Amino acid sequence: LALENALRQALRDEQLELHYQPQVDLAQGRIVGVEALLRWQHPTLGRIPPDRFIPIAEETGLIVPIGDWVLRRAIEQAADWQRAGLPPVRVAVNLSARQLLQPDLARRIEQMLASAGLDPRLLGVEVTESMLIANFDQAVQHLEALRALGVEISLDDFGTGYSSLSYLRRLPVDLIKIDRSLVPDVTAPADDVSITRAIITMAHQLRMRVLAEGVECEGQAALLASHQCDQIQGYWCSAAVPAAALEAMLRDSRDSR
Ligand code: G
Numbered sequence: 105l106a107l108e109n110a111l112r113q114a115l116r117d118e119q120l121e122l123h124y125q126p127q128v129d130l131a132q133g134r135i136v137g138v139e140a141l142l143r144w145q146h147p148t149l150g151r152i153p154p155d156r157f158i159p160i161a162e163e164t165g166l167i168v169p170i171g172d173w174v175l176r177r178a179i180e181q182a183a184d185w186q187r188a189g190l191p192p193v194r195v196a197v198n199l200s201a202r203q204l205l206q207p208d209l210a211r212r213i214e215q216m217l218a219s220a221g222l223d224p225r226l227l228g229v230e231v232t233e234s235m236l237i238a239n240f241d242q243a244v245q246h247l248e249a250l251r252a253l254g255v256e257i258s259l260d261d262f263g264t265g266y267s268s269l270s271y272l273r274r275l276p277v278d279l280i281k282i283d284r285s286l287v288p289d290v291t292a293p294a295d296d297v298s299i300t301r302a303i304i305t306m307a308h309q310l311r312m313r314v315l316a317e318g319v320e321c322e323g324q325a326a327l328l329a330s331h332q333c334d335q336i337q338g339y340w341c342s343a344a345v346p347a348a349a350l351e352a353m354l355r356d357s358r359d360s361r
Pocket residue numbers: 140141142153154155158171174198199200344
């Protein structure tokens with residue numbers, strides 16, 4: 105309860121902030137997207153990690169106003185970057201199960217895009233399979249409506265929990281994010297690579313692109329590139345950084361072309 109009240113206050117007092125982790129396209133060799141990740145700096149408790157407060161936000165329903173704040177902030181940030189003349193970069197937002205249960209989710213996102221003047225193709229949403237199960241048909245309708253606008257749909261944490269291949273075929277998904285537990289360590293046994301390779305092949309056959317998460321070294325990036333993985337995200341490219349730092353990275357990459 106203490107943390108719940110603190111979280112309520114955090115939303116009011118602007119203690120929440122978004123950081124952005126780059127998503128790099130291996131063929132183009134540039135940042136094509138970023139994942140927006142919530143950060144909470146409490147005035148006395150200090151930094152509280154998302155895996156501590158997101159579950160509380162979900163249980164209490166606070167994730168709905170927080171999720172709205174995240175969407176609005178991410179969309180405004182993406183629009184600002186475009187107006188500043190930076191290279192096009194898509195901003196991907198994590199959705200939660202509760203948000204997908206809201207009947208007007210897609211319409212509200214459309215309104216946010218319109219009022220910020222952002223091309224919907226520069227927004228992405230990340231969902232996990234487990235959060236779709238509660239109301240599969242409605243979730244699919246939301247994703248289809250968003251996709252029709254041009255919003256990119258990513259399937260997060262792929263390969264963990266229940267990944268049902270029969271579901272996958274029915275989901276409107278553009279990008280599969282391979283969970284970092286399935287991304288091979290370059291020194292690891294060969295069967296790790298075969299799982300990664302199988303996911304990449306399957307995704308491409310379903311006309312989806314693939315991103316590998318948790319890439320921490322050049323060897324992993326090279327291995328993934330050799331298996332036609334489309335994008336990577338992880339500490340090797342960059343951890344999640346504040347907006348100003350991300351902007352500097354985009355500016356550098358533009359100026360070095
Ligand atoms: O950034 P990492 O720092 O620790 O994020 C931890 C977890 O918190 C991730 O699984 C991520 O999906 C989740 N998370 C981060 N930001 C958000 C957000 O804005 N909304 C939701 N629903 N989850 C988020």
